[in-house]
Amino acid sequence: MNKNNIKILIVEDSPEWIKFHINLLNEILEQDSFEIDFEMSARAGFNKVIKKSETRYDLIISDLEMEEILGENYAGSWLVRNILKRDECKNSKILIVSGSHDIKEVAKGFNVDFIPKYALSNNPEIMSYKLEEIGFKV
Numbered sequence: 001m002n003k004n005n006i007k008i009l010i011v012e013d014s015p016e017w018i019k020f021h022i023n024l025l026n027e028i029l030e031q032d033s034f035e036i037d038f039e040m041s042a043r044a045g046f047n048k049v050i051k052k053s054e055t056r057y058d059l060i061i062s063d064l065e066m067e068e069i070l071g072e073n074y075a076g077s078w079l080v081r082n083i084l085k086r087d088e089c090k091n092s093k094i095l096i097v098s099g100s101h102d103i104k105e106v107a108k109g110f111n112v113d114f115i116p117k118y119a120l121s122n123n124p125e126i127m128s129y130k131l132e133e134i135g136f137k138v
């Protein structure tokens with residue numbers, strides 16, 4: 001993966017957490033080695049993936065608990081389920097970062113990785129370890 005072409009999408013409804021993720025990624029990754037897009041809802045995140053299909057995100061970080069989507073426990077689950085079906089995302093690494101009590105079960109159901117928000121806020125270094133663990137070279 002060429003660091004000059006790394007594309008990251010953050011889908012999170014909290015402006016504070018978006019800033020947290022951006023600042024943390026700036027510390028972990030080399031400056032100017034990546035491009036970050038963000039959206040504040042699952043629907044907007046999904047639309048970004050579709051509209052930027054030529055971009056193909058290398059990493060998608062998503063919260064679970066966002067807007068309500070009829071028939072879904074979590075908007076983030078809806079997002080992950082739908083992006084996993086897209087050819088544009090077949091090589092994307094997906095990381096769920098959420099305060100949800102059942103984050104582990106949700107992530108396991110999609111075969112993606114996760115970090116609880118409380119753990120990340122207490123130890124931000126977890127992000128770099130998790131990125132390496134899922135095969136996202138930093």
